[in-house]
Amino acid sequence: xxxxxxxxxxxxxxxxxxxxxxxxxxxxxxxxxxxxxxxxxxxxxxxxxxxxxxxxxxxxxxxxxxxxxxxxxxxxxxxxxxxxxxxxxxxxxxxxxxxxxxxxxxxxxxxxxxxxxxxxxxxxxxxxxxxxxxxxxxxxxxxxxxxxxxxxxxxxxxxxxxxxxxxxxxxxxxxxxxxxxxxxxxxxxxxxxxxxxxxxxxxxxx
Numbered sequence: 001x002x003x004x005x006x007x008x009x010x011x012x013x014x015x016x017x018x019x020x021x022x023x024x025x026x027x028x029x030x031x032x033x034x035x036x037x038x039x040x041x042x043x044x045x046x047x048x049x050x051x052x053x054x055x056x057x058x059x060x061x062x063x064x065x066x067x068x069x070x071x072x073x074x075x076x077x078x079x080x081x082x083x084x085x086x087x088x089x090x091x092x093x094x095x096x097x098x099x100x101x102x103x104x105x106x107x108x109x110x111x112x113x114x115x116x117x118x119x120x121x122x123x124x125x126x127x128x129x130x131x132x133x134x135x136x137x138x139x140x141x142x143x144x145x146x147x148x149x150x151x152x153x154x155x156x157x158x159x160x161x162x163x164x165x166x167x168x169x170x171x172x173x174x175x176x177x178x179x180x181x182x183x184x185x186x187x188x189x190x191x192x193x194x195x196x197x198x199x200x201x202x203x204x205x206x
Contacts, residue, residue, distance in 0.1 A: 077179025
């Protein structure tokens with residue numbers, strides 16, 4: 001069944017359809033990052049870690065899932081998470097209180113601190129990384145290749161178990177940091193989910 005929601009967005013089977021799309025935002029693009037593929041793909045071209053926001057503003061009391069593919073990888077300096085429009089795009093997600101991020105090595109960062117570790121890693125070309133966000137409970141979860149949410153058998157966006165709290169970032173945007181030292185890393189926004197979308201969540205594709 002297809003339903004219409006606010007802003008003229010329509011959904012069919014949990015997938016966003018129509019003319020509106022999720023892309024990386026060239027207005028919130030860190031230095032040395034380049035967009036291609038109609039702003040669906042981001043690559044870091046020079047040494048350093050830089051961030052980019054997507055075009056999608058999270059709404060209150062809503063549940064979303066987003067998905068990315070790791071197209072090329074050389075360094076453990078990439079991050080996936082949430083940032084607001086004050087995010088420091090010259091640094092990684094979680095470098096201050098304007099963003100929060102899962103690092104590709106399994107660490108989680110906020111306010112320039114690793115506040116937890118042991119989360120799913122995304123360090124292999126072809127990895128599919130899913131991010132679930134619940135703005136009502138102010139929580140998020142990460143899953144790689146359809147594995148356990150937040151790397152725990154009890155992780156469950158449907159009932160809120162084993163979540164990462166996102167605090168005031170419920171009004172932020174999905175975001176990525178791409179890092180490079182000896183070679184590039186490349187991520188692409190996925191149009192459709194490869195793995196199941198949690199019940200009650202809406203998938204936002206490209």
